[in-house]
Amino acid sequence: MKSEIRFFMTAMLALSGLALAQEYRATILGQVTDPTKSVVPKATVKATKQDTNVSKETITNDQGIYTIPGLDPGIYTVTIASSGFQTTRRTDIVLQVAEKLNLNVVLEVGQITQEVTVVGEQELVQTASASRGLVFDPIKVQELPLNGRQSYMLMRFSPGVTFDQRQFGSSGFSGTRAWDVNGSFTINGGRNGSNQFLLDGAPISTNGTFNVAPNVEAIQEFKVMVNTYDAQYARTGGGTVNTTLKSGTNEWHGSLFDFWRNRVLDANSRQNNASNQKRGFRNQHQFGGVIGGPLRRDKDFIMFSFEGFRELTPFPSVTSVPPMEIREGDFSKFIPAGQSSTIKVFDPMTSRPCTLPGTNCTSGGVYIRDAFPGNIIPKSRQSVVGQNIIKYYPAPNFTPTALSQNFVRGDNLGKYRYEQPIVKWDHVISDKHRFNTSYTWQDGSEYRNSNGFYPPAQNGNMTGTVRRDQVWKFAYDWLQNPTRIVHWQASYDRFVENFPDDSSGGEFTYDKLGIKNIPLVPTYPNKRAPRVQVSGYNEIFGNQYLNQSSRQQLNSQLYVAETRGRHSMKYGAEYAKLIRHNKSAGRSSGLFNFDTVWSRQHQGRRLSGVLDGASVADLLMGEMNSGYVDFNDSFLRREPYWGFYFQDDWKVNSKLTLNIGFRYDWQAGLTESHDRLVAGFNYNQVNQDLTSKVLPVWQKLAAADPNFPKAPSVIKGGLQFAGVGGVPRSIYDVDWSNIQPRIGVAYQFLPKTVMRGGFGIYHRTATQNSQTTGFSIQTPYIRSADGDLTPRPQTGNYSLENPWPDGLIVPYGNKLGINTNAGGGVSFDNRNRPIPRTYQWSYTLERELPWSMVLEASYVGSWTTHETKTIQLSAMGQADYEAAFKNPTFYQAAVTNPWYGILPANQPLGASPTISRENLLRRIPQFNSVQSAINPWGAVHYHGLQTRFEKRMMGARSKGGALTWVLAYTWSKQMETTNRQEYNFEWYKNFVDSVVTSADRSHNFQFVGIWDVPVGRGRAFGANMGKVGDAILGGWNTNWTLGYMSGVPLGAWTGWKYLCGDPRQVERTETQWFDRRTSCYAQNQPYEQQQLMPRFHQLRGHTAWQSDLAIAKKFAITERWNLELRGESFNFTNTPLRGDPASGNPSASDFGVLPVQQLNFPRNIQIGARLRF
Template identity: 25%
Template sequence: MFPRQLLFKVIFCFLLLSGLAVAQVTTGSIIGTVKDSAGAVLPGVSIKLTNMDTGATRTVLADEFGRYNAPQLPLGGYEITAELQGFQTAVRRGVTLTIGREAVVDFTLQVGSVSQEVTVNAEAALVSTTNANLSYLVDDKKIRDLPLNGRNYTQLATLQPGVYAIPEHLSRNDVSGGHGLKMSIGGAQPTQNSFLMDGQDVSDYSGQTPGSVAMTNLGIDAIREFTITTNNYSTEYGLVTGGVMNVVTNSGTNTFHGSGFEFLRNSALDAKNYFDPANQKIPAFKRNQFGGVIGGPIQKDKLFFLGTYEGLRERLGLTYNTPVPNARAHEGYLPINGVEQFIGVHPGVQAMMNLYPLPNGPDNRDGTGQFINNPIQPSTEDYVLGRIDAQLSDKNSLYGRYVFDQADVMRPGQLGIYGTTKHGRNQFFQLALTRVISPQWINETRAGLNRTYGDFAAVYLRDVPVAQLSVLQGRNLASIWDITGGQAGALIPTSDGVFIETPRRFTNSVIEFADNVSYLRGSHSFKFGGIFKNYLSNPRNNRNYMGTINFPSVLGLMTGTPNQILGQINDSQLSYHQYLFGWFVQDDVKLTPRLSLTVGLRHEFVTAPSERYGRAASLKSVFDSGPALGQPLFVPHKDNFAPRVGLAWDPFGNGKTSIRVGAGAFQEMLVPGVLRYTYASMPHITKSFTLLAPGTGVLKADPGAVPASAGTGLNFQPNPSSPTRYQWSLDIQREIVSGTTVSVAYVGSRGVHLQYNPSINEYTPTCWPSNCTDNASYFYPGGQQQRINPRFTTINAHRWDGNSYYHSFQANITRRFTNGL
């Protein structure tokens, strides 16, 4: 659950502040021009806009040029009524607002009585003629009707041009890298994208795609729609240089509605995978997803609710094919040079030998055989979303939304000895207040809390003699053991699927306050505001806290002669916090009826990461004898100004063709996500040791008596510039026939000050290969390794001076089907 003091802070600041602002678009707008039958503009026309779902209304007046503008309208279907004394009343129905859409609805009024009404049904235009954003809409119909593996809505993002899903084997889905679908959007790295829900940042603790440890995103029945903006988004969006995924949840309406569901997927129609033996049955698989959604009015036209629940229960059969000591090895016999000899089993490793199952597959003729099994990996997830919308008055509306998402996965190891549990919990809370100060001034204030948590832990899957398996004195923990080589290349990974950096966990909280103001003046639509975020990150990293003992071969195991014992001396806990401040200003101006210009500027910066206990440690130079404790790891630059401009032209004035160009600067803020892989490299915090014991028979180590290893060092660029991508695009859209559009685009970008992580303490060559008398002397003169700083092994550096280039041709065809398609 949320810490109580954090929740109080959010509510207190929300009530007292009108905001430090940002406008993350969760609304749309309707604009247009009113003329008479002769084509002359009509000022003073009353335009009434009615939301057909909730009954909420807003009224604006056309200016002296006949123009009207109604910004920041809630999403949904609208009826628009235009009235002026001496003219017939005109009504347009079927205008649907989607995220960020600026719907153009023009009126031509006929002379007559106001009581006479002319009604026209309208459809949403497919061609964008008012801005240069490269953005793609995924509406509720696509979300609900298209097949999704695991009902994970983020998969639909990969159907859009410029979005590329990183293959799972190339992405890092773990407690450090997060568990969401990794995507490159517009050529950016997966860590450089922004994920919003109702305008709130819902990125996980790694700063990447949200997702549970069950590798999915539930709750699609609560989602109204979302957009993927790949390039040249407005100054309302910041923090990242890649794309923006903006999800808007459903709200209750004046009509009660609800649904329930149950989806079942199993192995009945599955084929064997590559690793399944021919004589074995297909591994079991069963997935149940169930839940429902209900929403409706609490008070008609005033107060609405919506709630949804989704559960996931999955049992996935894994396939393992692992070498293990055979029956003769258990009895002490081992073939050496083709001749079986009695070796015996050392008493100190007898408990390890006893835990090996006997082979049930082919014999390898080297003292090992294959053990084939299909253990079950259970996954459980529960997702709850609740939302309340209140129309406080004609000018004020309030909504609150809370999401709770908890998942557990237990991955069994190859031999059924150990397993790894993954536990994750995501919570998102938000309040938003919108006030229509006047037809020209609208203010929106938001406050939110994003709290994500994840951990790994090792578990015993069977009775384990802990005391006999512990290799670290003073710790009542069964250790991991590995055979790293052996006869005929035998490799026995008896670590059994346990992640050695356990227990490892992250708790991240982001407290956010934002406000956004819209101001209309003539042909200009101004937006400005700012943002404040408080990042709290509490990582715990333990590497080899259980202890690991490595044997060079099966023979080494049987004789009790390890070649290495590894362990961590201390437990580690860090606590970082950072503040982010930002502001933006933007003007959308209609230069002519067919030409629209958007120009804006954004500025934001973050403070240096501060560690609560003064434990953060890094090397200031590769030559340092030791790390500096308690100093800022780095101090980011604050001169992060990002101008952006876009131009949209309707060359024929009929809304069927659009030519759009845009360019701008986009910057990534160095928030705690950039530190997610550094915790294991913090000297003084994660002290470890490596005890080399070739042939000594040492089977236990005392962490308190063994000196810390020369281990890994960490070095940061002291004053990094913010990673920046300069983007530009040109695209042409054309509605070729009714309901069908084609768009082609060139998209390019250049990245500067990008993060990369070189190793800066490599071996120093003493001669070039052409001059060396033998290959061994290249790095090992006199048999000694020569590093730049011999006090450390690897020194991982964090630099922000990388570069990138991206050029892309993108094409898209959109067809709006009818008759239920």
């Protein structure tokens, strides 16, 4: 790490002649003229921040043009002076984050000693830039009702922004706490996790989401920049979120706060009400403070903030557990909810080839089985391990309507805590030199029971997830002359996550389930119970998924800004280095998966219209569908990045401004510290070893049987590795085409009306982790020794008692070359990795209205190319697929396995003396699977109408009646190119479709506001009210949020066809969200092409209006001290948002039925106090 920092600092010194910064500070620009409209050259223009008395000064050029960049957001006084003219002072000029304020001034003839003062007069429409965005100023940030007080949750109120995370509560993914890290924001149709987040200009995003959310008391303001036609902003595929911290001032100011809630004030959840359970325990405190002031007046300013968070919160779980009546193996009387007949279970030991003509053979598969007598699995056929596992499921305690979710635990809790200190120091060296530095640190943890089961069957982060982030930033300004400023900054961000490896602290071991042996992984030796998955029911037992990761970013930026004539220019460069470390145990003690594969009548698929097969039956018999043990290595990845740009804001005349920019980025391919990476696939290298061993056997079998698949001429193809055999250490080819032009136009064709438009190209940060086959290995469970004719035995080797008697596949790194994982599956990234690029454009009309209101309407479009896709390369050719669709039994039939005895016995292709004919027809037959990832063939396109009606709060709030609001409405469509059949390359090419994305929300309406009730001392009514009357009637404030979004597009039922036209034709109810008639559905035949799109545009999930409301009362203790008491109600109307109906198997009991649980919080009421001085 020390060498990284030394290289970083050396590279930054080498950049001292060039510059780039992703700027959070504001710029004032304009033209100074006299009453005859003649320009006034060499006039002095000085901007002074009112709370610090720190100023920046420039002079107008020969055309009267001036620019003052690098101004911290805040309230300024601008003084303009020139000989022969009266001095003009423009006070209370509000500068917002990253704003370009056009401030034209007319000087009156007179003595320079005479002054003309104009208070608070500035444009509300943006006339200096085509960029678009919404600023959340200190009033909005600190006073809008904000559940969890996580500042970036305000982003969702901006036009063009969609927050598509719907699961709230204590799941840890709601984004409502500052502890959370959330990538669920899309901006202008960009992908989730493709935005850039800046904190005082320093990037705090390594993967398109924020690593830390500063507490609201420490934030000056932030801006959601939905269209940025300024070339200084980069590494985004959506938008940029630009945040600035508070600074100290010439007066000491601060606040102390505490926000508290418990269950007494909360509503109960819908799932608890449905099962007659009480509200869970709740206690939450969010506390802290901020203080800022001068160390030396006009020279040194300090700000310190701290926020702490402690929460015990209800996490009511609604899950599915096996019904008691089938836990002993008796299915004779069990009728699933919503069905009219019992489930039939079949004996896998009676499997035989299905050769007789008839429905049961042609529609089912290769093998057929006999039912268990009486539909009861005899005790002699049940596994001790399976019986032990099922005992740990809790008993059902809830009877749903046509639903499988039959266990509710209302007293389930989540536990969270974090601390976040922030410090910032601003120092003025002289009029020409100044710097600031800041440090942000956050540390938190969560404890969460995901399934709600009781120990030891629970899973989740029960031993504590830790998340920690620290950001250091240093910035230096040098005013070289009145028309040129140099700004340099460096930053370091380190984000760490530590997920636990177990829910029970390692106390519950596999022998307690009757398992005699699971091989130990040397790097993570333990005997914990494996994770168990039973299809249709919730998983049980611990995480066993130790994952320790860190993301670091070293960044340096330096810009030069200068004014020449009518041109305000910036130019320069940026350097960043991304470092990612990962250490993951995976499922080091194993994962067991049970499905219906062994209890169906046919092994390949379920019968249409017949309930055959049950996952509980497979569990009781001890017959796994699949399983594996992970044997993983750790990794340290590095990616350097350079960016260069030039930006020119050309003030053509007083009405027209052009923003012209050009940017070029270069991102090197990923490398690993010890070359522990797969670097592609060599399609042409002949595997001499396998060719010499298998071809004689294969050719002999083919000669004896004309129906036996023809042997290939040679066996070729395999993985190649970084730094081996002439392969570069970098696993991706450099994309040299990252050219990003930007152009914007702002034309003020009427005094209070402006037209703006722009176009730009953007390249986001590539965040692929790469493939590690060979260094991290899964040892799969081989479920059959005879090609799925019969399962493994119930006891002894290969049973649940000893699933991996041959031991584990040991990671061999790159030593085996193209033989790596032969007989199993391999994955690799395509070396040709062009960085995803977004083409973004907009056209806007903005009008300033009376009473400080602004109306804006925009058409916005975007098109992103080079989105990545994963395809399967080892499938059969298209001709074979077409033939297999006509005759699936022939292709699924078992034949003699030529690989047996040649490939490892613990790999799928080497485990059995027989193998399906299909496996021998694969184009790369020595691998069970060959997946190529990072194929740049995908695209996303977006079109939207975005409107904003904003009432700004101007002037002093003490006059009362102050009102501000933002009403935002977006009507849009977001589409992506996808494919219906990814397992076959040729069919992929033939079936490319355009479908709505999962983040598409056709309509998005948001309305937020803050209102000071105009009653009380200093306000419109009762301005002279006495202290007692003011204490009762004065100082009241209310604020609110109100929102509605269209529901999420529902996914199509994979593997099925819909035969009845429009699935919305039925009357929509909770138990029939769409057509549930089984006669309208038919299961796809084996090898049949999927006809339905992956998602429906017209069929959407549940949605509802959501609202929050807050009421506050301020008490003036002294002129300097005041106390604010707040009451906040989140989900004020207690309106539940429901989950999506199941859309998988039309014969399932919950198909088309809304789940019982709600996704959002029930109504929560929070009480808070804030003491300010």
